[in-house]
Amino acid sequence: MRGATHATWAACAAAVALAATACGSGDSGSSGGGDGSGVVSASWGDPQNPLEPANTNEVQGGKVLDMIFRSLKRYNPETGAAEDMLAQKITTSDSQNYTITVKSGWKFSNGEAVTAQSFVDAWNYGASLKNNQKNAYFFGYIDGYDKTHPDDGSKQTADTLSGLKVVDANTFTVKLNQKFSTFPDTLGYPAFAPLPKAFFDDHDAWVKKPVGNGPYAIDSYTKGSQMALKKWDAYPGTDKAENGGVTLKVYTDNNTAYTDLLAGNLDLVDDVPAAQLKNVKSDLGDRYINTPAGIIQTLAFPFYDPKWNKSGVEKVRQGLSMAINRKQITETIFQKTRTPATDWTSPVLGKEGGFQDGLCGDSCDYNPSEAKKLVKEGGGLPGGQVKITYNADTGSHKEWVDAVCNSINNALDNDKACVGNPVGTFADFRNQITDKKMSGPFRAGWQMDYPLIQNFLQPLYYTNASSNDGKWSNKNFDKLVDEANAETDTAKAIQTFQQAEEVVRDNMAAIPLWYQNGSAGYAERLSEVKLNPFSVPVYNEIKVG
Amino acid sequence: MGRYVLRRLLQMIPVFIGATLLIFLMVNVMGDPIAGLCGDRQCDPATAAQLKKEFGLDKPVWQQYLTYLGHIFTGDFGTAFNGQPVTELMATAFPVTIRLTIVAILFEIVIGITLGVVTGLRRGRPVDTSVLLLTLVVISVPTFVTGLLLQLLLGVEWGWIKPSVSTEATFGELIVPGLVLASVSLAYVTRLTRTSIAENKRSDYVRTAVAKGLPRRRVITRHLLRNSLIPVVTFIGTDIGALMGGAIVTERIFNIHGVGYQLYQGILRQNTQTVVGFVTVLVLVFLVANLLVDLLYAVLDPRIRYA
Numbered sequence: 073m074r075g076a077t078h079a080t081w082a083a084c085a086a087a088v089a090l091a092a093t094a095c096g097s098g099d100s101g102s103s104g105g106g107d108g109s110g111v112v113s114a115s116w117g118d119p120q121n122p123l124e125p126a127n128t129n130e131v132q133g134g135k136v137l138d139m140i141f142r143s144l145k146r147y148n149p150e151t152g153a154a155e156d157m158l159a160q161k162i163t164t165s166d167s168q169n170y171t172i173t174v175k176s177g178w179k180f181s182n183g184e185a186v187t188a189q190s191f192v193d194a195w196n197y198g199a200s201l202k203n204n205q206k207n208a209y210f211f212g213y214i215d216g217y218d219k220t221h222p223d224d225g226s227k228q229t230a231d232t233l234s235g236l237k238v239v240d241a242n243t244f245t246v247k248l249n250q251k252f253s254t255f256p257d258t259l260g261y262p263a264f265a266p267l268p269k270a271f272f273d274d275h276d277a278w279v280k281k282p283v284g285n286g287p288y289a290i291d292s293y294t295k296g297s298q299m300a301l302k303k304w305d306a307y308p309g310t311d312k313a314e315n316g317g318v319t320l321k322v323y324t325d326n327n328t329a330y331t332d333l334l335a336g337n338l339d340l341v342d343d344v345p346a347a348q349l350k351n352v353k354s355d356l357g358d359r360y361i362n363t364p365a366g367i368i369q370t371l372a373f374p375f376y377d378p379k380w381n382k383s384g385v386e387k388v389r390q391g392l393s394m395a396i397n398r399k400q401i402t403e404t405i406f407q408k409t410r411t412p413a414t415d416w417t418s419p420v421l422g423k424e425g426g427f428q429d430g431l432c433g434d435s436c437d438y439n440p441s442e443a444k445k446l447v448k449e450g451g452g453l454p455g456g457q458v459k460i461t462y463n464a465d466t467g468s469h470k471e472w473v474d475a476v477c478n479s480i481n482n483a484l485d486n487d488k489a490c491v492g493n494p495v496g497t498f499a500d501f502r503n504q505i506t507d508k509k510m511s512g513p514f515r516a517g518w519q520m521d522y523p524l525i526q527n528f529l530q531p532l533y534y535t536n537a538s539s540n541d542g543k544w545s546n547k548n549f550d551k552l553v554d555e556a557n558a559e560t561d562t563a564k565a566i567q568t569f570q571q572a573e574e575v576v577r578d579n580m581a582a583i584p585l586w587y588q589n590g591s592a593g594y595a596e597r598l599s600e601v602k603l604n605p606f607s608v609p610v611y612n613e614i615k616v617g
Numbered sequence: 618m619g620r621y622v623l624r625r626l627l628q629m630i631p632v633f634i635g636a637t638l639l640i641f642l643m644v645n646v647m648g649d650p651i652a653g654l655c656g657d658r659q660c661d662p663a664t665a666a667q668l669k670k671e672f673g674l675d676k677p678v679w680q681q682y683l684t685y686l687g688h689i690f691t692g693d694f695g696t697a698f699n700g701q702p703v704t705e706l707m708a709t710a711f712p713v714t715i716r717l718t719i720v721a722i723l724f725e726i727v728i729g730i731t732l733g734v735v736t737g738l739r740r741g742r743p744v745d746t747s748v749l750l751l752t753l754v755v756i757s758v759p760t761f762v763t764g765l766l767l768q769l770l771l772g773v774e775w776g777w778i779k780p781s782v783s784t785e786a787t788f789g790e791l792i793v794p795g796l797v798l799a800s801v802s803l804a805y806v807t808r809l810t811r812t813s814i815a816e817n818k819r820s821d822y823v824r825t826a827v828a829k830g831l832p833r834r835r836v837i838t839r840h841l842l843r844n845s846l847i848p849v850v851t852f853i854g855t856d857i858g859a860l861m862g863g864a865i866v867t868e869r870i871f872n873i874h875g876v877g878y879q880l881y882q883g884i885l886r887q888n889t890q891t892v893v894g895f896v897t898v899l900v901l902v903f904l905v906a907n908l909l910v911d912l913l914y915a916v917l918d919p920r921i922r923y924a
Contacts, residue, residue: 122700129656209661225666297784328872331780335773499653499887539658
């Protein structure tokens with residue numbers, strides 16, 4: 073058996089060689105996080121969908137779009153206000169017909185000019201059913217949408233939106249199918265980004281390496297592991313990149329990303345893991361950011377279940393709301409990365425944008441005795457017990473659901489008043505919601521698409537709206553929303569929306585829990601790091617060194 | 618020998634079909650994956666229907682399965698939800714995990730067998746007791762604890778290694794993750810070898826070899842070790858499959874974009890094509906590894922023959 077002996081020796085030699093290289097690479101790693109001058113390395117998650125503007129509906133893909141695209145409007149990273157970017161002007165006389173003028177001189181990073189046609193083509197593409205774009209409903213307000221995207225999935229009768237017309241190279245008109253006064257302010261959403269001809273000519277190649285008109289251009293993209301973006305020097309906008317580029321690295325786990333940040337291998341982590349929140353201040357000091365984002369978490373109710381839709385049950389819902397000790401839960405479980413909610417919007421809207429601190433009133437204050445009384449007056453808990461349904465796979469929802477239940481049980485003096493009801497996967501959770509299988513309150517979260525009060529109310533509470541998962545319906549609310557949308561004066565429109573929000577409050581259509589903050593941590597060599605209202609880092613403003 | 622191999626290869630077919638069918642059914646039981654694709658809001662019904670059609674989810678499960686099997690034979694493992702062909706995912710994930718497995722297996726072979734031989738020959742001595750104790754500790758501490766601890770100490774505190782593995786995932790970077798992945802099996806290999814060696818040390822042929830006046834080294838390597846390795850080879854062989862599939866924890870901790878990571882993502886997103894595709898390949902790896910182990914027996918012990 074001479075062979076075996078040799079094999080063993082060969083293996084030993086190989087192991088020694090491996091050990092040697094390990095030491096080598098370890099040394100070079102610790103000597104400095106040099107990624108080339110001025111390039112920021114940041115944590116990233118694998119985008120769930122192909123990277124197309126109208127097909128990206130989650131944060132990870134959204135980050136990239138925010139770097140490589142600029143649209144007609146842009147939301148101010150600090151105030152969230154919609155400001156003109158590529159739009160020279162957007163005019164209307166009736167809140168239904170808009171004329172949009174695109175600034176000249178803008179280009180895509182491949183040299184193509186950005187024209188009115190770039191927008192019209194992109195929007196038509198996004199709205200067309202055959203392209204399977206997950207954000208297609210954003211174009212639902214534009215006239216002709218029902219022809220390009222029939223709701224029942226029947227054959228589409230048009231490929232382009234009849235409401236879009238190119239007037240000249242830099243002008244196009246938009247006809248909406250209903251009055252929508254805040255429509256121009258929605259145009260900062262990535263789905264409305266312009267697309268170059270290259271997108272349509274060779275779609276596969278474009279998706280492999282997207283080309284946009286933003287301050288960064290994609291240098292290389294290895295799906296599932298890394299994207300290198302470099303500063304686009306010829307970018308015509310005023311918000312040029314302050315760094316040489318950004319390298320987005322996909323992490324299997326945000327804990328690992330955080331460890332890498334501590335070890336000096338990564339510059340920026342935009343999702344501090346819950347388990348590290350306790351140490352983050354001592355680890356990073358003021359290099360830890362914890363700022364409000366346009367995210368609110370609520371408990372929704374199944375209004376399709378008659379038990380929850382009788383008159384009088386709103387008292388039970390109010391009682392449950394009062395039984396939740398929001399302050400304690402946000403402090404102990406979330407380490408103050410959430411703020412107890414006092415209305416149904418988000419503080420990032422600001423007072424002028426429609427956020428109203430304390431709109432919820434007493435109903436959102438912890439008051440066990442009043443809670444007990446209200447639940448009793450409302451006829452007791454439907455079925456004798458509430459089950460809060462949530463998905464257990466991501467987002468550590470178990471902890472807070474258990475805490476909320478605990479709080480309710482204590483307030484109502486009943487061990488069995490509330491239990492958590494975990495569902496294995498997010499897809500299954502969504503499934504059960506879509507199939508109307510909820511028997512009690514369930515986790516609902518809303519991350520705004522654009523910083524408008526309309527976006528916090530209409531999609532969630534309007535009759536049969538896209539995200540009205542509880543199927544709540546109220547004529548008065550619908551009427552107020554319609555009125556607000558028809559209102560040309562923005563301030564008045566916001567006021568009317570607030571009235572609509574009061575209807576939500578009086579019926580306790582959903583229990584507001586807390587506003588979520590965005591959190592991030594960064595390395596010493598970075599400065600000017602901040603998060604925008606969507607809790608995405610403002611990459612182009614980051615300075616290195 | 619040839620007939621034996623052929624028979625074993627034919628046996629793989631029902632195992633292969635059974636395994637894929639089972640996984641297919643299990644993933645399908647979890648419900649409609651399209652529901653999770655649109656985030657916290659409902660996909661609009663028309664787009665959802667269109668997506669279902671594109672991924673073939675609108676057909677009955679048995680039909681989906683048959684189509685899937687049909688495609689596999691042409692090398693088409695379907696498309697993941699992010700628009701990437703599953704074969705492309707495999708092409709990036711498997712080399713990484715194979716490298717990780719090789720490192721782990723090397724550790725098992727080199728350290729495991731060496732320690733096993735040393736302790737087996739010195740049974741009851743302090744070396745034996747301390748190694749036994751050490752293996753007990755390694756077996757009882759979960760992999761993620763060892764992994765996180767090593768990552769924290771070597772990566773953050775002392776700065777000897779990078780806490781995470783880069784996209785290239787070179788052999789050098791995989792040493793520590795490989796050691797973590799191998800740790801538990803390594804302890805088992807040590808214990809298996811030790812027992813086997815201790816047992817065979819008293820056998821007639823070893824006594825004969827010693828009586829013949831053969832040098833000690835020759836007695837150990839050619840007579841004692843060769844016969845003692847049979848159970849160890851069995852274990853290591855089956856471990857190859859287990860390591861590749863079980864790397865999820867280690868891959869997550871060290872940010873390795875291998876099979877475990879893709880499987881985890883596939884399950885989270887309920888992506889039937891990814892999960893079934895990867896598991897299918899893992900089943901094949903398992904079967905082939907087992908076949909190789911069986912064939913190795915004949916090499917180690919000529920008395921074992923395959924007709």
